[in-house]
Amino acid sequence: MLRATGTQPGSALRRKPVDFPRVAPPRLAINAPHMSAQLIAAAQELRAAVHRQKFPRPVTHVYNPLDYAWAAHEKYLRQFGGGRKRVLFLGMNPGPFGMVQTGVPFGEVAAVRDWLGISAPVGKPPHEHPKKPVTGFACPRSEVSGRRLWGLFAATFDRPEKFFAEHFVANYCPLAFLDEGGRNLTPDKLPAEPAAKLFAACDAHLRRMAEILAPEWLIGVGDFAARRAALVFPGTPLRIGKILHPSPASPAANRGWAAAAERQLRELGVW
DSSP: OOOSSSOOTTGGGGSOOOOOOOOOOOSSOSSOHHHHHHHHHHHHHHHHHHHTOOOOTTOOEEEOHHHHTHHHHHHHHHHHOOSOOSEEEEEOSOOTTTHHHHSSTTOOHHIIIIISOOOOOOOOOSSOOTTSOOOGGGOOSOOHHHHHHHHHHHHHHSSHHHHHTTEEEEESOOOEEEOTTOOEEOGGGSOHHHHHHHHHHHHHHHHHHHHHHOOSEEEEESHHHHHHHHHHSTTSSOEEEEEOOOOTTOTTTTTTHHHHHHHHHHHHTOO
């Protein structure tokens, strides 16, 4: 059952796709701003832990939005990270037209700017691929996964404060990887040795987020995130579930992702 939202489960199934109307952001973190500060400190520790890690081919370019897009990411944590969260949604890593551009998980520009009310200057990664430039909030491309994910939340909860009262969205890995041709490489495709070092830092950060937010549920957005969550929290009271990843590369996601994800959440008992 949905809590503290005033919205009944299943309502998003009957709504048209959201157009991310502009809303006024809350002036302060929803509650417990000291918890936002703890999330910010944890993100800074993760940023430092992955900063000098090296990745062999096929990786040729590594983007770390916790570095060049830190201002926007810090705003996200400070604005929405306050207070205990009943549900933590966990994605895999930044998308090339989402968090890579805006510093916010699943960071579709329109959703971040208009619905979340976040905008900030975004710099450049030190080694930028010409086929995947970082233009920040001026990025003309839509991040389909982010548009679908934040679109579901906006359609169901109306205002971001209602969603973040009990929910939060994070990524497991803060880095994006490209090969020589500019193709996106996901963390599960990394060679074993550098992946192990990276995952150790990401696992530690995920544990710290769970300590701060004390969620009842950890929902992996896709298989990879759900597997990592299960490995990090074996035999704990934390309840782990999964929803379909909203990527357009998934045929199932292209056949009504919002309806499928909401159904999965209702069947789990999350909503």
